[in-house]
Amino acid sequence: MAPVTTQLPVHGSVRLSEEQILLRDAVRVLADEQIAPRAAEIDRAAEWPEDVRRLLADHDILAIPFAEQHGGLGGDLLTLCLAIEQISRHCATSGLILAVQALGAIPIQVAGTPEQQDRWLPGLASGDKLIAFGLTEADAGSDPSGIRTRAVRDGGDYVIDGSKRFISHGSVAEYVVVFAVTNPDAEKPSRRLSAILVETDRPGFRVTRLEHKMGIRGSPTAELAFDGVRVPVGNRLGEEGHGFPIAMQTFERSRPGIAAQAVGIAQGALEVAARYATERRQFGKPIGELQMVQAMLADMDASTEAARQLLYTACVEIEAGSPDAARWAAIAKLVAGDAAMRVTTDAVQVLGGYGYIDDYPVERMMRDAKITQLYEGTQQIQRLIVARALLARGS
Numbered sequence: 001m002a003p004v005t006t007q008l009p010v011h012g013s014v015r016l017s018e019e020q021i022l023l024r025d026a027v028r029v030l031a032d033e034q035i036a037p038r039a040a041e042i043d044r045a046a047e048w049p050e051d052v053r054r055l056l057a058d059h060d061i062l063a064i065p066f067a068e069q070h071g072g073l074g075g076d077l078l079t080l081c082l083a084i085e086q087i088s089r090h091c092a093t094s095g096l097i098l099a100v101q102a103l104g105a106i107p108i109q110v111a112g113t114p115e116q117q118d119r120w121l122p123g124l125a126s127g128d129k130l131i132a133f134g135l136t137e138a139d140a141g142s143d144p145s146g147i148r149t150r151a152v153r154d155g156g157d158y159v160i161d162g163s164k165r166f167i168s169h170g171s172v173a174e175y176v177v178v179f180a181v182t183n184p185d186a187e188k189p190s191r192r193l194s195a196i197l198v199e200t201d202r203p204g205f206r207v208t209r210l211e212h213k214m215g216i217r218g219s220p221t222a223e224l225a226f227d228g229v230r231v232p233v234g235n236r237l238g239e240e241g242h243g244f245p246i247a248m249q250t251f252e253r254s255r256p257g258i259a260a261q262a263v264g265i266a267q268g269a270l271e272v273a274a275r276y277a278t279e280r281r282q283f284g285k286p287i288g289e290l291q292m293v294q295a296m297l298a299d300m301d302a303s304t305e306a307a308r309q310l311l312y313t314a315c316v317e318i319e320a321g322s323p324d325a326a327r328w329a330a331i332a333k334l335v336a337g338d339a340a341m342r343v344t345t346d347a348v349q350v351l352g353g354y355g356y357i358d359d360y361p362v363e364r365m366m367r368d369a370k371i372t373q374l375y376e377g378t379q380q381i382q383r384l385i386v387a388r389a390l391l392a393r394g395s
């Protein structure tokens with residue numbers, strides 16, 4: 001029997017370039033000065049922060065994941081994740097603006113023709129247009145084989161009928177990449193879907209519901225209806241029937257963004273807790289001098305740093321074209337999501353009763369952390385991906 005071994009990183013340890021450090025620090029300052037003061041209100045009002053979208057566009061932060069030829073900064077995956085991390089340190093909703101813009105654009109980047117890329121990417125890079133990613137349906141979450149939305153050829157058009165659920169930015173985006181059934185009788189189940197870009201001003205497109213959520217409350221999560229929405233065949237990304245592999249390729253590059261959001265949330269909570277521990281006095285001394293509080297802070301720091309280093313390594317491996325990209329993306333999200341949940345829960349603990357009220361940001365961070373264990377594949381699905389990759393090596 002062949003031994004089942006773990007694959008070692010092949011592209012070496014991560015050392016940030018001078019450019020990456022400059023960009024990270026610039027985003028950090030912007031987030032400290034202009035996003036942090038807005039975060040509590042964005043959560044309380046549960047309203048889309050259009051001002052933050054403009055801020056990110058005006059400072060070319062939304063341009064990071066786009067090639068220079070499309071008006072972008074040509075940032076690699078690690079650079080994108082550094083930016084998402086710094087924004088999410090204060091506001092997970094704001095970090096998601098960048099993460100979803102990157103997510104929605106990946107199908108165009110990996111499967112679009114040069115003409116399609118020239119048509120759609122410059123507007124996304126400038127931040128004038130937003131894009132959403134429409135895979136999930138009411139009966140198709142972890143299992144995309146349950147997708148029922150149909151796209152039927154009619155001359156030079158597809159006519160799309162169906163609905164999508166839980167689509168981030170679905171109510172504010174100009175474009176949605178819709179994964180719809182074009183080949184219901186395909187022999188292989190993975191050849192049933194196609195990825196089609198739908199402009200949301202087309203007749204028959206409607207936002208039918210916005211979710212009321214535990215966290216990332218400023219990020220609109222929309223239910224979308226498609227009633228006979230007509231789009232040209234030229235809006236299809238990649239081959240007909242290749243939607244599923246395009247979605248999976250997309251997740252290999254987008255899950256690190258969610259891991260970055262998780263690392264940012266954890267780091268933000270750690271910083272608040274550490275500061276509080278030096279200020280809050282009980283039993284005649286700062287609680288930071290109590291060993292049990294110190295242990296909590298040390299564990300929080302260790303978990304956050306471990307998740308961060310794994311994420312950075314995953315980014316380098318994926319960017320270098322690792323054949324193990326799906327596993328790297330999955331373990332980064334798995335470890336970072338769990339770290340964010342644990343660290344934010346402990347941050348509330350360090351603040352005691354004050355952690356549980358909204359005078360301090362850690363209760364919001366704890367609510368925000370939870371989504372990183374759910375979207376872009378739940379933690380159970382990440383484990384399945386990792387186990388599959390591991391066991392495939394033994395066979």
Ligand SMILES: Cc1cc2nc3c(=O)[nH]c(=O)nc-3n(C[C@H](O)[C@H](O)[C@H](O)COP(=O)(O)OP(=O)(O)OC[C@H]3O[C@@H](n4cnc5c(N)ncnc54)[C@H](O)[C@@H]3O)c2cc1C
Nearest residue numbers: 133134135136141142166167168221374375376377378380
């Ligand atoms: C706020 C928010 C934003 C979102 N944004 C988007 C978006 O922009 N675009 C988009 O397409 N989707 C989006 N989603 C959808 C999200 O990706 C799904 O909710 C997620 O993939 C899980 O699907 P589900 O909710 O249907 O849960 P289900 O698939 O019903 O899972 C329920 C439970 O069963 C477990 N489970 C399911 N299958 C297995 C299995 N094989 N083995 C072990 N356990 C399993 C799950 O882990 C989970 O614990 C968003 C969701 C939320 C809440």
